[in-house]
Amino acid sequence: MADLSINFSGIRSPNPFWLASAPPTNSGAQIHRAFENGWGGAVWKTIGAPVLNVSNRYGAWRYGNEKMLAINNVELISDRPIEVNLREISEVKRAWPDRAVVVSAMVESKPVAWHDVIRRIQDTGADGIELNYGCPHGMSERGMGSAVGQVPEYCEQITRWVMEVAKIPVIVKLTPNISDIVMPARAAVAAGANALSLINTVNSIIGVDLETLEITPSIGGRGGHGGYAGPAVKPIALNMLAALGRDSIVRGSGLPISGMGGISTWRDAAEFLLLGASSLQICTAVMHYGFRVVEDLCDGLSNWMDEKGFATIPQVVGRSLHHVTDFKDFDLSFKAIARIDQDKCIRCDLCYVACNDSAHQCIDLFDKHGIASPPTAYDQSSNGKVEAISTRPTVVVREEDCVGCRLCFNVCPVENCIHMLPVPSGRPSVTWEELTQKQPEVAEDWKQMERYRQKMGIRIH
Amino acid sequence: MCFDAPCTHACPTHIDIPKFIKKISTGNLLGSARTILESNLLGATCARVCPVQELCEGACVLGSEHKPIAIGRLQRHAMDYLKGKKIAIFHPANSTGKKVAVVGAGPAGLSCAGELAKLGHSVTLYEKRELGGGLSTYGIIVLREPIEVALTEVAMIQRLGVRIEIGKEIGIDPTLADLQENFHAVFISIGLGHTRALKIPGEEYVQDGLEYIERSKLKPSQLHVGRNVVVIGAGNTAIDCATIARRLGAERVTMIYRRTENEMTAYPHEYDFVKREGVTFWFLVQPTRVHHENGEVKALECVRMTLGDPDSSGRPFPKPVPGATMLLPADQIVKAIGQNKTSLVSTLNLKTEAGFIHINSDFETSSPGIFAGGDCIRARGSASTVMAVQDGKLAARSIHQRLVNHG
Numbered sequence: 021m022a023d024l025s026i027n028f029s030g031i032r033s034p035n036p037f038w039l040a041s042a043p044p045t046n047s048g049a050q051i052h053r054a055f056e057n058g059w060g061g062a063v064w065k066t067i068g069a070p071v072l073n074v075s076n077r078y079g080a081w082r083y084g085n086e087k088m089l090a091i092n093n094v095e096l097i098s099d100r101p102i103e104v105n106l107r108e109i110s111e112v113k114r115a116w117p118d119r120a121v122v123v124s125a126m127v128e129s130k131p132v133a134w135h136d137v138i139r140r141i142q143d144t145g146a147d148g149i150e151l152n153y154g155c156p157h158g159m160s161e162r163g164m165g166s167a168v169g170q171v172p173e174y175c176e177q178i179t180r181w182v183m184e185v186a187k188i189p190v191i192v193k194l195t196p197n198i199s200d201i202v203m204p205a206r207a208a209v210a211a212g213a214n215a216l217s218l219i220n221t222v223n224s225i226i227g228v229d230l231e232t233l234e235i236t237p238s239i240g241g242r243g244g245h246g247g248y249a250g251p252a253v254k255p256i257a258l259n260m261l262a263a264l265g266r267d268s269i270v271r272g273s274g275l276p277i278s279g280m281g282g283i284s285t286w287r288d289a290a291e292f293l294l295l296g297a298s299s300l301q302i303c304t305a306v307m308h309y310g311f312r313v314v315e316d317l318c319d320g321l322s323n324w325m326d327e328k329g330f331a332t333i334p335q336v337v338g339r340s341l342h343h344v345t346d347f348k349d350f351d352l353s354f355k356a357i358a359r360i361d362q363d364k365c366i367r368c369d370l371c372y373v374a375c376n377d378s379a380h381q382c383i384d385l386f387d388k389h390g391i392a393s394p395p396t397a398y399d400q401s402s403n404g405k406v407e408a409i410s411t412r413p414t415v416v417v418r419e420e421d422c423v424g425c426r427l428c429f430n431v432c433p434v435e436n437c438i439h440m441l442p443v444p445s446g447r448p449s450v451t452w453e454e455l456t457q458k459q460p461e462v463a464e465d466w467k468q469m470e471r472y473r474q475k476m477g478i479r480i481h
Numbered sequence: 482m483c484f485d486a487p488c489t490h491a492c493p494t495h496i497d498i499p500k501f502i503k504k505i506s507t508g509n510l511l512g513s514a515r516t517i518l519e520s521n522l523l524g525a526t527c528a529r530v531c532p533v534q535e536l537c538e539g540a541c542v543l544g545s546e547h548k549p550i551a552i553g554r555l556q557r558h559a560m561d562y563l564k565g566k567k568i569a570i571f572h573p574a575n576s577t578g579k580k581v582a583v584v585g586a587g588p589a590g591l592s593c594a595g596e597l598a599k600l601g602h603s604v605t606l607y608e609k610r611e612l613g614g615g616l617s618t619y620g621i622i623v624l625r626e627p628i629e630v631a632l633t634e635v636a637m638i639q640r641l642g643v644r645i646e647i648g649k650e651i652g653i654d655p656t657l658a659d660l661q662e663n664f665h666a667v668f669i670s671i672g673l674g675h676t677r678a679l680k681i682p683g684e685e686y687v688q689d690g691l692e693y694i695e696r697s698k699l700k701p702s703q704l705h706v707g708r709n710v711v712v713i714g715a716g717n718t719a720i721d722c723a724t725i726a727r728r729l730g731a732e733r734v735t736m737i738y739r740r741t742e743n744e745m746t747a748y749p750h751e752y753d754f755v756k757r758e759g760v761t762f763w764f765l766v767q768p769t770r771v772h773h774e775n776g777e778v779k780a781l782e783c784v785r786m787t788l789g790d791p792d793s794s795g796r797p798f799p800k801p802v803p804g805a806t807m808l809l810p811a812d813q814i815v816k817a818i819g820q821n822k823t824s825l826v827s828t829l830n831l832k833t834e835a836g837f838i839h840i841n842s843d844f845e846t847s848s849p850g851i852f853a854g855g856d857c858i859r860a861r862g863s864a865s866t867v868m869a870v871q872d873g874k875l876a877a878r879s880i881h882q883r884l885v886n887h888g
Contacts, residue, residue: 366542373484395485400495401875403868405539408491 022325023332024318026060028299029189029215029276031147033060033120035318036293036333040280040301041065041124041150041193044311046098048108052115057311058318061120062112063301066097066152067105068126068137069164076237079226081252088308090252090282092226094244096158097126102140110144120299121145122191126152126164129174131181138185148188151179151213153204154195154220157246166220169195172207179211189214191278194260196253197223201260202267209273216264217278217301219257221247250282250304257281258295265296265341284313286320293333294340348453355445356424358383358417364437367412369395371428371438380481382421383428385413421481447476483542488552491540493871494521498537502555510562515570517556522595523588523634523870526617528557529626531867534750564633573642574601579884582607582664583643584651587615588866589670589855591638592873593880598641600881605664606643609650613638615672617866619695622721624728628698652828661850666880669829669838669846670855670873673820673864679713683771686778690714690722690817697725704729707813711781712736712760713768715745719817720752723760726815734760735809739767739786739799746863763809767801771814781809823857834860843883844876850883852876 024035038061039045039054045065054062079092098105113121123141127133141149152159153169160167168174175192182190192208194201196219205216223245227236235243261279264270279297283289284305292300305313330336360371360383372395375383387393393413402411417428424440432438461468473480488498496517504513517524533539533553541549563570579602583594586608594604612618614631621631639645651657651671660667676689690712696704710726712719715738726734736755738745741764745752756762763783770782785805788797822836832839832847837860844852854872856864 366545367487368483368542369485370483396490398490403491403493403495403536403871405491405535408487408540411490412487 022322022330024060024322024325026299026333028120028278029148029191031061031120031122031189031299032118033299034118035060035314036298036300036321037061037289037314037317038063038120038122038278038299038301039306040303041122041152042303042307043093043095044303044306047100048112051112051121054306054311054314055112055116055119058314059119059311061122061147061299063122063124063150064098064105064109064146066124066126066155067102067141068097068152069128069133069159069162071096071099071158073099074239076239077246079237079243079246081226081250083252086251088250088304090224090248090250091304091307092224092246092248093221094157094239094246097124097152097155102137106140106144109141109146113145113147120147122148122150124150124152124193126155126159129163129168129178131184134178134181135185138182142187146188148191148214149182149186150191150193150217151182152193152220153178154193155247156195156197156221156223157244166195166197166223169193169204169220170198172203175204176207176211179208179213183212191215191217193220194218195220196256196260196281201263202270205264205267205270209270209275213275215276215278216270217280217299218260218264219253219281221249222253222256224248251284252282254282254284254288258291261292261297262295262341262344265338266344286317286324289317289321290324290336291340293336294338295344296338296341298333298337349451351449352452352455353445353447353449354442356426356440356442357419357422358424358426358428359419359439359441360415360417360428361437361439362414364434365415366434366437367415368433369413369415370431370433372415374427374431379425379427380421380423382418382423382481384416384418386416387411387413423481447478487540487542488537488550491536492520493536493865493867494527494874496520496524496537496556498552501559502550502552505555505559510559511568513559514563517559518570521867521870521874522592522638523617523866524556525560525563525630525634526588526621526626527867527870528553528560529630530617530621530865532748532750532865535748536867567640569640570637571599571641573598576603577601577884579603579665580605580663581666581668581880581884582655582660583668583670584660585609585615585670585672585855585857586613586635586645587670587672587855587869588617589869589873589876590615590668591634592870593668593670593852593854593877594643594873595638595641596874596877597880598638598643600877602881602884604643606638606645607649607651607655608645608647611647613645613647619698620691620718621698622694622725623698624724625721652825657829657851661848665850665884667851668844668873668876668880669851669853670857670869671823671825672856674823674825675821676816677818677821679768679816679818681768681770683773686771686773686776686814687713688813688815690718690815691820693722693815694718694725697729705813706731707778707811708732709811710734710813710815711809711811712815712817713781714738714817714819715740715742715747715762716817716819717747717751719815720747720755720760722815722817723755724758726813727758727760731813734758735763735811736760737763737766737768737781737783737809739765740788740796741765744796765799766807766809767799768814769806772808778812778814779810781811781814783807783809820856826857843879844872845879852880 041063077095080088081090083089155165159165192213276298278299279292280301429438456463501513501516537552538549583606613635617631706729710731712723765786766783772780785802786799789800792798838853855869
């Protein structure tokens with residue numbers, strides 16, 4: 021059995037799964053129940069400046085059968101009095117000494133306000149502090165949240181104020197609503213933060229009601245941008261996580277990163293670990309299905325680690341980072357083609373239409389005599405299941421024309437029916453960087469490029 | 482959502498099924514219903530009565546590994562959107578000045594009349610009965626299709642400008658010659674005739690299956706259902722009769738068939754359905770006499786059968802086992818052993834094929850300008866509503882071609 025415990029910049033927890041600072045961590049009673057369910061830690065819903073909330077604060081993006089592919093919220097930080105929160109934090113920590121209790125904070129951008137809140141949090145016995153520089157709605161209008169996270173200088177300044185009084189680990193939480201995630205991370209490093217976490221929610225409007233023409237959800241006829249989270253944001257989070265892992269300053273600082281953004285299953289969790297996260301935070305999956313999701317997060321991750329021969333979480337962290345590169349470092353000689361397993365194919369023809377309309381027109385339909393036939397080639401007077409099934413055309417990739425774009429693979433509804441088969445290209449391995457250093461003219465002149473292509477036997481289809 | 486889907490091929494009217502399902506998923510129910518009606522004006526009836534297991538759903542690419550998409554129910558959902566809305570889905574084209582007579586307001590006739598009206602032709606539809614809709618109105622049990630569904634379709638065809646003349650039987654008034662004289666083209670869709678005769682003593686005490694169904698729909702208070710009902714036959718109509726009897730209170734319903742379950746003409750899913758209704762089957766028995774006392778049915782005398790060599794239908798021919806007779810107690814006997822070809826066909830003076838009206842690939846009969854479709858031409862293949870709808874549609878195209886090209 022793999023050891024799932026972590027030591028995240030001195031914050032210990034029996035597994036890497038922490039509840040993110042969000043509605044599930046609004047009260048001590050909730051966090052007690054979460055810990056009873058097996059959560060390794062919890063980041064208390066942000067405490068700080070006084071606020072008032074509104075109704076209809078969560079919107080969701082339904083897509084297909086997925087009721088909450090993403091959730092959008094305009095809920096503010098904790099609206100419970102700060103004294104109540106602080107009392108419950110100390111109670112929870114006393115009751116659960118082995119779990120990570122981290123407190124998220126956000127106050128006005130004044131040194132005294134930050135000094136005060138950090139000291140009060142430390143008095144509870146909490147294990148760490150997370151600085152909320154991320155909320156994109158409401159608080160940002162008051163100069164807090166993403167208003168800080170979007171300006172690296174503010175990040176650095178406030179983190180310095182915090183570090184002046186901090187005695188427990190300080191995590192700086194980054195907003196994704198920025199053009200380069202590396203900049204605020206470097207600012208946090210420069211200010212002496214102990215760790216980073218990302219991503220906070222993405223700015224979004226969930227939709228427009230086609231009956232009332234109001235924004236969804238409608239807050240008394242009005243609506244606006246909120247923070248977007250859930251499965252739909254996972255690819256964005258992974259990219260930002262990898263960007264930090266590949267930055268020499270951030271990586272060189274050795275600061276651990278707590279990863280979040282759409283983690284719903286142990287598979288998602290493993291991907292975040294592989295790209296450099298060493299603790300994991302989760303919110304939307306819990307908001308959808310409850311605290312019980314932690315059981316399979318731990319069980320599935322543990323089984324996968326056993327299967328892969330990973331004994332501890334640190335052995336997994338960052339293991340895939342070296343596979344992440346820029347386009348210029350990809351091998352231009354690598355070639356793959358699509359191959360359809362005719363025994364698995366259900367003849368839905370989705371690959372055909374995708375290839376024909378949107379890709380490179382290299383999938384053909386063949387009738388049972390092996391003759392290429394256009395769609396709907398059947399006789400209009402024929403009908404019935406036997407006729408329809410027995411005359412259904414076969415989809416075949418014209419391999420010499422396949423560029424290996426992988427669109428058919430992505431649209432195929434059958435698992436393992438279309439394979440992307442690596443094939444020898446007959447060309448020596450070369451990257452764009454290497455090529456253009458040796459032959460800069462191919463990047464500047466189409467004639468030179470065509471000459472190069474002819475020489476190398478590269479066909480464009 | 483398949484491209485060029487096999488369900489669309491399997492559907493005799495080739496409804497663009499992926500298109501109408503996609504429209505349901507986007508909440509465009511009007512567009513979905515229109516997509517269905519563009520290929521099949523009787524989409525509401527077909528959604529309820531089509532043997533989807535043999536057609537669209539049977540061809541679904543998900544069928545082999547999973548359950549097929551519930552195409553029939555989705556079609557019903559889309560069509561139900563139009564219920565009570567009186568939305569004009571189609572508008573007749575500019576008048577062509579051509580007149581077409583359609584005889585018989587069943588599915589083939591309604592389909593043909595509607596398609597011709599859409600193309601701008603002036604259509605008169607003759608129907609000998611009180612209500613239009615044919616078997617959709619009179620012959621499909623309420624459980625499958627309430628009568629309003631069929632009548633709504635008749636009304637939709639009328640809104641397209643089709644005139645319906647009720648109580649007009651071809652051959653009497655008007656005659657075919659009248660129609661030929663007064664119209665540029667004629668389409669005949671007169672269906673089939675009465676249920677075949679059993680030719681056994683006491684047959685007058687046996688109820689006709691189609692009349693049994695009709696009464697259950699139109700005059701349910703006048704339908705007497707026995708406590709111990711025997712249904713003769715094992716086709717889909719026989720199953721409908723057994724279902725009615727069971728659901729209206731019969732304690733025991735027994736279906737008898739002279740061959741075995743391997744030869745029965747009912748669809749496998751209908752057979753499964755009626756068994757779950759609690760109907761029992763006796764195979765390899767043939768009725769020989771109805772026992773009755775004081776005008777009341779007492780029992781059906783049957784003889785045990787055995788299967789012999791294949792007959793002209795390709796199925797083994799059943800032969801009686803000498804002396805193996807039995808008495809099946811019953812207080813009501815219903816026969817549903819297939820319909821005769823309508824005797825009208827012979828009076829129309831058209832070329833026939835095994836008693837059905839002969840047509841060419843354009844649905845034209847031996848008499849130029851007279852077209853035909855539906856059950857009255859179905860010499861081969863199984864007769865069904867959706868096949869009749871397609872006949873009407875294709876015949877309308879041929880008629881249109883003829884009228885437009887030949888001035």
